[in-house]
Amino acid sequence: MNTLARAEAAEHALSEELDRLVIVKSVIFTSGERDPRVPVPRPPSEGKRFLMSHDPRLPPMPGKPTLFDFFRYRFAPANHLLQSARLAQKNGMPEKVVLACLLHDIGILGFIRGDHGYWAAQMVEPYVDEEVSWAIRYHQALRFFPDESVGYRYPELYAKLFGPEYVPEPYIQEAHRYARAHKWYMTARMLTVNDLYAFDPGVQVELDEFTDIVGRHFRQPAEGLGLDASPSAHMWRTIMWPTRYL
Ligand SMILES: [Fe+2]
Numbered sequence: 001m002n003t004l005a006r007a008e009a010a011e012h013a014l015s016e017e018l019d020r021l022v023i024v025k026s027v028i029f030t031s032g033e034r035d036p037r038v039p040v041p042r043p044p045s046e047g048k049r050f051l052m053s054h055d056p057r058l059p060p061m062p063g064k065p066t067l068f069d070f071f072r073y074r075f076a077p078a079n080h081l082l083q084s085a086r087l088a089q090k091n092g093m094p095e096k097v098v099l100a101c102l103l104h105d106i107g108i109l110g111f112i113r114g115d116h117g118y119w120a121a122q123m124v125e126p127y128v129d130e131e132v133s134w135a136i137r138y139h140q141a142l143r144f145f146p147d148e149s150v151g152y153r154y155p156e157l158y159a160k161l162f163g164p165e166y167v168p169e170p171y172i173q174e175a176h177r178y179a180r181a182h183k184w185y186m187t188a189r190m191l192t193v194n195d196l197y198a199f200d201p202g203v204q205v206e207l208d209e210f211t212d213i214v215g216r217h218f219r220q221p222a223e224g225l226g227l228d229a230s231p232s233a234h235m236w237r238t239i240m241w242p243t244r245y246l
Pocket residue numbers: 104105116117139
């Protein structure tokens with residue numbers, strides 16, 4: 001079979017697989033896309049089954065997925081993260097800040113925008129130093145508040161995106177107050193300083209640049225991320241198999 005024939009055969013197999021399956025978009029993966037007033041079809045129509053494993057529309061994951069596998073097969077292209085991490089490195093930041101930059105928005109890339117700093121912090125908490133997950137959690141609040149001492153201004157982009165009158169909710173203001181007084185404030189603040197708002201589409205940063213830092217600071221579980229029974233393993237599984245019926 002030549003390349004074209006192989007591609008056609010693969011596409012045919014995929015469409016047959018999809019014909020057999022009812023794929024219900026998981027609410028969390030696509031929050032806002034599914035109309036919550038429309039009930040999920042139940043039971044499935046004749047001859048069909050609900051999807052309970054890998055979604056054939058997504059690239060398959062290895063049996064014991066690593067952090068980088070999630071970057072390759074679920075978060076890609078992760079230019080914003082890679083460029084932020086490289087900027088932190090260029091600015092001579094400690095490795096913990098570089099790692100925090102590399103991971104800070106995996107909540108958005110993996111499944112959800114709202115409160116994404118909290119989601120990402122929880123995902124990585126079992127595998128990183130507490131200071132790293134703390135910084136990721138508090139970047140959620142800190143990015144709304146300037147700190148002139150390190151040259152951080154309220155992002156102009158936010159005024160455009162949310163309107164000039166937007167005021168963060170009280171829980172975000174409280175989180176900011178709390179973080180300001182915390183011993184790790186500067187770790188989280190440096191994350192926001194190196195969080196690139198206008199990233200360069202022409203710059204290609206390779207994941208391999210961070211192999212050593214991740215090797216030193218991310219405790220990769222032997223069973224694979226998501227299959228290791230950590231308190232956040234289910235979050236990684238949801239990203240691996242986002243459309244399982246249950
Ligand atoms: Fe963020």
